[in-house]
Each structure stands twice: as C-alpha cells, then as structure tokens.
Amino acid sequence: MAQPQTHTIQATVPAVFTQTLAVQDQDMRNLYEKAKRDQWNASRDIDWSLDLDPQHGILPDGLIDIYGTPYWERLSPTQRNELNRHFSAWRISQLMYGEEFALLVCSQIANIVPGIDAKFFMATQVVDEARHAEVLARYIHEKIGIVYPLTSSLKQLFDQILSMPQWYLKTVGTQLVAETLAVSLFRMLADHSQEATIRAICKRILADESRHMGFGMLSLPEQIAALSERERREVEDFACEAASGLLRGQFPREAYEAVGFSTADIEDIKRLRLEIAQKSEYVAFRKYFKKDFHASLWNNLARVGLLSDYTVEKLAAMGITAPQQSAAAA
C-alpha cells in the first residue's frame, strides 16, 4: 500500500482583481448558470450501498493491455478478476490525482483570469473538481481498498502546468487537452465498465467535464488571436506536447507485479503493449475511444484557433489526422 505523499510546487501566479462585476461575457455567464443548476452531491446522488462482485471486474477487461493475448488466456477467471481489480485501482488512482490537479489549477486560474464571468465559472469548476476527487477517492477507499501512487509522467505534466504563470497555457493544458481526453475517457468508462457504481460515477463526472471543456472553447479564441507569433507558437508547442504526453499513457507495472507477473513477463508485456498500440489492435470500444478523442481534439484546436499548418504537422506525427480522413481510413 502506498504511503501518504505530499509535494510542493513553488508556483507564483498573479491575482487579478477586477472592479467590473457587471456581465461582460454573456456566454460565459450562461455557462456559469448551467454549472450552478447542474451541481450534484457525491454523498447523496451516488448509491454507495452496492458491494463489488468478486465474480466480475470493475473497469472493462479490454483496457488491460494483455487482454486477448496468450498472457490473458493462461489466467483463470479468478486471476483475471484479481488483475482487473488491481488494474482498475491503478487506473482510477491516476484519474483521482488528475481531479486533484484540476482542483489546484482551477483555483489558480480563478485568480489570474481577468474577466469576472470567467472567475465566477472557475469558482464552480473548483467545486466540481473537488467533488470528482472526492467521489473517486471514496470509491477507491471504500470499494476497492487499493491505492496506487501518481505516475512520474503525470506528475511531471501536472507540475509543469501548475508552475506556468499564464492562464491561457494552463487552460490549453487542462480544459483544452486534458479535459477533451477526459470527456472521451469518461464516456467510454460510463458505457463499458463492468461495475454499476463506477458507471454511475463516470456518467456524473462526464456531464461536468463537458462544461469544463466549454470554458476552454469560450475563453481561448479571443486570447489566442491576440498573441504574438512567438507566443502563439509556444501555445501550439505546448498543446501538442501535452497531448502527446497524455496519449503515450503510462504503464501499470505495479498492477502486474501485485498479481505475481515476473519481471521478464512484465518487460515482455510492455513490448507487446507498444506493438498493439502501433497496430491499433484494440477491442472495438477502445478503437472508438481513440477515434472520438482524436476527432474532438482536432475540432477543439480548430475552434480556439490553434490548428495551423505547424500543429497539423505535429498532430500527424502523433497519428492524429483530420476527422473526415480518419473516418475514411477506418
């Protein structure tokens, strides 16, 4: 079991106080209204009475890298469920840290962003992200009972975003890239997870995440249009860097170790995982998730004004092409 861990990021963010509190941006104010209307309570609105069924896994088996390979075939049903439980604990732990990161970064954005409507909305996102971290933490502690530590690649990305002084870079990393991914991911988990409580949780989180993605869509276009060529390039580079960091994913080594895979097997699984990713030999819903995320990221970059020839080239190197081309190729 992981020991409680804390680390401190020495971030300095400006606090912009505005004396203009009348509505400036009606669309952003409408998003704030929606956020207030659609609040939910993790203690009241989730049915916590269900216990995990030892006969079934939690997240979809198809997300486990060895699914469908000889490694999977040689496991008994009990061993598969055991691996699923550790894999799910590992995956949900990373999501939980992502929610805590979002809580911290949104509290920074509330300070830095200049307009009152955006500040009001950010205040609601801080509460939303606290609720997401709370609900996933409760699920992990009460239902699964296994917590895994934050992976080093996610930690690096979170620390980098928390250290940036510009709100629009934080928003590109968080609301544009990470939350576009979160929407596709929570949709897949809500539809395909094996366990009812986590399906209900993901469905609730999903509804909030689309609002958060909406903040990026409303706040970024004007800001990006006002940037100098050099600043804009910096944003384009960072958007692609964040996307590739998240796409590369992380390897759940500790979950394989926990169920007794040898070091040699784990190295082989790591190799196999890359091979499967290159050929995109995933189960249907995972292929759909990838296509869905690629298309949303492409469209959202276009909507905020970040889809230049430069980014198109960088996205192509990551295997992300225009949605209609992906559809034709599929």
Ligand SMILES: [Fe+2]
């Ligand atoms: Fe969230």
Ligand SMILES: [Fe+2]
């Ligand atoms: Fe969010």
